Amino acid sequence: MKTREEYVSGLKGQLDKWNVDMARWEEQARDSRARVEHGFEAQLTALRAQREKAAYQMRLLEGASTSAWSEFVKGADEAWDGMREAVAKARTHFEKQGK
Helix, strand or coil, X not given: CCCHHHHHHHHHHHHHHHHHHHHHHHHHHCCHHHHHHXXXXXXXXXXXXXXXXXXXXXXXXXXXXXXXHHHHHHHHHHHHHHHHHHHHHXXXXXXXXXX
């Protein structure tokens, strides 16, 4: 099992990568015509909400006591799975629209 520091470091790295993707997609969404025609804003809103859940779980992990660690890992894993799914869905949407 990974240490708390390794686990949180990995989560932070993944969140940073997703933030880069989202920043690129947000730039695409600034074009109001694209927002209306392609629903970019709806995708970004869903991603932002999921990102907040994932970041919250990460903050809980950082402050978790040793005895609570395994329970927090479970919650963080679920939040990260949801974020992975949301990012994959958004990536498909934005890459399809960008062509």
